[in-house]
Each structure stands twice: as C-alpha cells, then as structure tokens.
Amino acid sequence: MLAALQQSFWDRLVGVLTLRRAVYEAILRDAEATPQAWWIVVFLGLANGVALVTTPLVTVPSDLPPDIAADVAALEVLFTFDTNGERVVALALGVVGAVVSWYVSSWLLRLVGRRVAAITGRPISGVQMRRLVGWGYAPSLASFLAPIPVIGPLLAFLGSLWSLVTAVMAVRVAFDVSIGKAVAIELVAALLVLVVLVILALLAFLLAQALV
Numbered sequence: 001m002l003a004a005l006q007q008s009f010w011d012r013l014v015g016v017l018t019l020r021r022a023v024y025e026a027i028l029r030d031a032e033a034t035p036q037a038w039w040i041v042v043f044l045g046l047a048n049g050v051a052l053v054t055t056p057l058v059t060v061p062s063d064l065p066p067d068i069a070a071d072v073a074a075l076e077v078l079f080t081f082d083t084n085g086e087r088v089v090a091l092a093l094g095v096v097g098a099v100v101s102w103y104v105s106s107w108l109l110r111l112v113g114r115r116v117a118a119i120t121g122r123p124i125s126g127v128q129m130r131r132l133v134g135w136g137y138a139p140s141l142a143s144f145l146a147p148i149p150v151i152g153p154l155l156a157f158l159g160s161l162w163s164l165v166t167a168v169m170a171v172r173v174a175f176d177v178s179i180g181k182a183v184a185i186e187l188v189a190a191l192l193v194l195v196v197l198v199i200l201a202l203l204a205f206l207l208a209q210a211l212v
Helices: 002-017 021-029 033-054 066-078 084-116 126-136 138-145 151-175 179-211
Strands: none
Touching (some): 002 138, 021 033, 021 126, 084 126, 126 151, 138 151, 151 179
16 A cells, blocks of 8 residues: 555656646546645745755845844844754744645635636635645755755756746646636736735844844
8 A cells, every 4th residue: 555655656746747737637636645745745844944944044244234234133033043942943934834835825826716717717626726736846845955065956946947837737737727827827826925925024024123
C-alpha cells in the first residue's frame, strides 16, 4: 500500500511538472490527492521557514534618515531569529503562513473563477480547488535547494517561475476554461492576495513601531 501511494505521488508530481492535463484531471477527482496536497503545502511552509531563519528579510541601509532607520531596525529585530526557540517559531510561522495562504488563495481563485467561468465552466468544490492549487505549488519545492551554492538559488527561482505555469494549468482544469481565462483568473486573484499582503505588512509595521 505504501509503495503504491509513493508511486502514485511521484507519478503525479512528474505529471504536474510536465503539464499533463490528464494528471490534473485525476487530482481533481481523487480524494486521496488531498492529503498529498497537504504534504506539499507543509513542506513548502518548512522551506519558507528555513528562508526566514537563514535569509535576512529586512536590512537597514546606511543612508536612511535616523527616524526611518529606527523603524526599519525594529522590523529587522522582529524578523531576526537567533535562538533555537526563535528558529522553531520561524519554522512554525512558515508552515502556518503556507497553509493560510493556500486556503486564502484557493478561496479567492474559486470565487473569481466561478464568476469568470459562470457560463462555460464547471462546478468545483472548495476541497477540489485546494487539491489543484496545492499540487500547483509543487515546483516551488525547489526552494529547498536554495542553500546549495550558485546553482541552488537559480533552481529555486526557476521552480517559482514554473509554479506560475502549473498554477495556470490547475485553474484551467478546475474550471475547464481556456488558457486566457485561466490567466485572467490568476491575475485577479493575485491582485486580491496582494491587497491582503499589503494590509498584513502594514499591521507588521505598526506592531514593530509599538514594540520600539
């Protein structure tokens, strides 16, 4: 049973990466693809957590005015993880952030997609949408390779780029629409996600100011 599950996972992974529509259709219909999508999202969250620990997200440029530099320094402290406990928190934040982003993105894509494809599209449940979106994240797992000198960051970047393509394919299959409509759905949903991220960034900035 375990061997069959592993084979199914790797077959699907290759199919997703190579944009085989039949594989996406199978993911849409197969409930067993849901826990597999969960694992993809969790591992992506761990990769994000590792990036939080190893890569400075905020640095203070030397030419900033003193008042702005103080605010940026507060953000730098907030996103610096020096102790083991802080690193565990960063990993947990990475996983939680990935799961929340997965749910929000899936909900927005379904919301937008159902309106864009109201006439020609097919009905899709929230679970089916999350399955396809989760599997669409698969190329982003290349971010685990980022610590490898020289080639690692390049592979991680290419994986992120290819995840945009697999995301469009996932939306296309989800609503049975053309590539153009799938891209439009992705763009509108991405703009909505950007608004959410801006709001969260502002909240983080206000929190940093309150801690000064």
